[in-house]
Amino acid sequence: MLGLNKKDTKFLLIVICLTLATPFLMQPFAEGTALAQFNGGYPDLMQRVAIFGIFAIGFNILFGLTGYLSFGHAAFLGVGSYSAVWMFKLLSMNIIPGIILAMIMSGLFALLIGYISLRRSGIYFSILTLAFAQMSYNLAYSVLTPITNGETGLQVRPTDVRLLDGANAPDYPNLFGWTMSTSYKWELGAHQFTFNVGFYVCAVIAIAAFYLSLRIFRSPFGLMLRAVKSNQQRMSYTGLNPKPYTLAAFVISGMYAGLAGGLLASMDPLAGAERMQWTVGGEVVVMTILGGAGTLLGPVLGAGAIKYLENIFSKINESVLHSWFSFLPDGLEDAVVWLFARFTGDGWHLTLGLLFMAVVIFLPGGLMEGGARIRAKFGRRGDIDETGAATKTPAE
Amino acid sequence: MSILEVQNVNKSFGGLKALQNVNLKVEEGTIHAIIGPNGAGKSTLLNCFVGKLIPDTGSVMFNGQSLLGKKPYEINQMGVSRVFQTPEIFGDLSVFENVMIPCFAKRDGAFRMHAIERVEREVDIREAAEQMLIDVDMIDKKHMIASSLSRGDKRRLEMAMCLSQNPQLLLLDEPTAGMARADTNNTIELLARIQDRRHITMAIIEHDMHVVFSLAQKISVLAQGTVIVEDLPENIKGHPKVKEAYLGEAAE
Incomplete structure (x- = not known):
């Protein structure tokens, strides 16, 4: 089906089911119970999981297949967001033109940055992309204020032109009149599930993005990208020019990032320079490695895990901790709360850092390798290949 | 001549x-x-x-x-194909993929954006690569990861890769x-x-x-x-x- 063999079709169907069932999967606990704060099934978080999933899938096409580690992909995310918001201002609050322009602009931008950065490989390439990202951030923050609205960020206003929108068109991002923020709630006993239009738009696009990356992984083009990672010298003495292959991978992954940026703006119609900061580009690197670079599903899992934990951990502030440890004697309670507070709330990044270190040291293949190890332990052969190219070496 | x-x-x-x-x-x-x-x-x-x-x-x-x-x-x-003094092969890929790559290079030239085709369906390339592996007595190692081959086999694989381009x-x-x-x-x-x-x-x-x-x-x-x-x-x-x-x- 769809140009996939049986195994891949099954794999894709599982991914589709999991994606569409996210509102249930991320909402496992009943309302009103102590565990309800670990529920993640609210629209904002689910949208972010899907969007950063797309970002990571695209990043993985570059990093997972060719091994070129870019720290500059936040720039494309930002370009996507700005392009989309401009389309909302000029043409229509319908998200389609915004998303299309986001992909075109980020693609062109990636072509330029990729053409220059790919003259070098390894650490020099990473530094070049980092420099470009920081340059883009500063341009967006100050120099290009007429286009980006500087530190305030670009926003939609009632006075915008919006050439294609009629008088009755919604004032919020929508898909042919269906606004992204619309949610339908479903109560089932003590459970409450939220079905959000924006999330399902992101989910459908994420599935399409995943399908495309699956096809790329299985194509001769994907094989050539893996050859780039494995041995460029052999590649050129075999009559293949590695440059256009890596550049194509760079542009494709840049367009994925632009699509993610356009979707971020579609869910919440503003774009700020902070989206281009290198930490955002670093986050997608962490997501990809955490999930398993070079595997198909890994980056999506990594994106989901990080976004979920980020939301949950950030919510656990000192008063929540106090309520948890109230059974302890006073002095001890304060000490324990102080200790845990370093790792939760604002201290979430410390936890992320430790988690990342643990994965890189003990599980270099990421969550996917962890899954394969568990399966191997329970008698079934650990079949990493099912979910993409098996990589035995840790990600560089 | x-x-x-x-x-x-x-x-x-x-x-x-x-x-x-x-x-x-x-x-x-x-x-x-x-x-x-x-x-x-x-x-x-x-x-x-x-x-x-x-x-x-x-x-x-x-x-x-x-x-x-x-x-x-x-x-x-x-x-012109070249076999190196220390074998230059695609270590992360399987033996079969190693031989398919030069076959693709021979057929499609230095660059082609074949992202929609499927490696699985490239029957002529697969057959040519298989035949080459039979010729060098390596067909039984087809699915091995190239870097795990013995040194002699790596050499033989590199020769097969060069020869597959005729x-x-x-x-x-x-x-x-x-x-x-x-x-x-x-x-x-x-x-x-x-x-x-x-x-x-x-x-x-x-x-x-x-x-x-x-x-x-x-x-x-x-x-x-x-x-x-x-x-x-x-x-x-x-x-x-x-x-x-x-x-x-x-x-x-």
Whole structure:
């Protein structure tokens, strides 16, 4: 089906089911119970999981297949967001033109940055992309204020032109009149599930993005990208020019990032320079490695895990901790709360850092390798290949 | 007719003259060995053929076309394949994928955006790669990851990769270095068989005289950056200049 063999079709169907069932999967606990704060099934978080999933899938096409580690992909995310918001201002609050322009602009931008950065490989390439990202951030923050609205960020206003929108068109991002923020709630006993239009738009696009990356992984083009990672010298003495292959991978992954940026703006119609900061580009690197670079599903899992934990951990502030440890004697309670507070709330990044270190040291293949190890332990052969190219070496 | 013609090639690295007025002709359909003591400039010469180095002066013509200034992948697309001294293979990929890649390169050229096709469905490429693996007796290792092969098998795989492109000229840089005698004999037998069946022209750099005299139809002896003798194998043995080159002044 769809140009996939049986195994891949099954794999894709599982991914589709999991994606569409996210509102249930991320909402496992009943309302009103102590565990309800670990529920993640609210629209904002689910949208972010899907969007950063797309970002990571695209990043993985570059990093997972060719091994070129870019720290500059936040720039494309930002370009996507700005392009989309401009389309909302000029043409229509319908998200389609915004998303299309986001992909075109980020693609062109990636072509330029990729053409220059790919003259070098390894650490020099990473530094070049980092420099470009920081340059883009500063341009967006100050120099290009007429286009980006500087530190305030670009926003939609009632006075915008919006050439294609009629008088009755919604004032919020929508898909042919269906606004992204619309949610339908479903109560089932003590459970409450939220079905959000924006999330399902992101989910459908994420599935399409995943399908495309699956096809790329299985194509001769994907094989050539893996050859780039494995041995460029052999590649050129075999009559293949590695440059256009890596550049194509760079542009494709840049367009994925632009699509993610356009979707971020579609869910919440503003774009700020902070989206281009290198930490955002670093986050997608962490997501990809955490999930398993070079595997198909890994980056999506990594994106989901990080976004979920980020939301949950950030919510656990000192008063929540106090309520948890109230059974302890006073002095001890304060000490324990102080200790845990370093790792939760604002201290979430410390936890992320430790988690990342643990994965890189003990599980270099990421969550996917962890899954394969568990399966191997329970008698079934650990079949990493099912979910993409098996990589035995840790990600560089 | 000569397929490769090298004329007056000079190459220096700083003050070191690695190649001085080298002249060489490789006849089509023959196996031509280039021998010489260490540091004679053999590998430098080979690097000038494949675009890794550009000679300071002189010309390198392949089938009447100059190879100078061409990129390695352009030279390969013209029909020149090279086997390296230490095997250069795609270590992370399977043996089968290793052989498919050169087949794709031969069919699709230096770059093609074949992202929608499926490797699974490329029947002609898969069959060609399989046939090549049968030819070099490696079909049972088809699904192994290339980096886990033994050293001899890596060499054999690299040869299979080059041969799968059906090159007009195959350059081999010490194809048996570090091999056990049995493996060396296997390689000799393999190369002889291929030459017999496909008439691929080969230029071999080799130290092992057993290999050289088993295979070569013509031998060039390189010493201190110049070709001192170019002759048939039977005339090379015992040639005074060759003895001198290998043993130094003491031979006189």
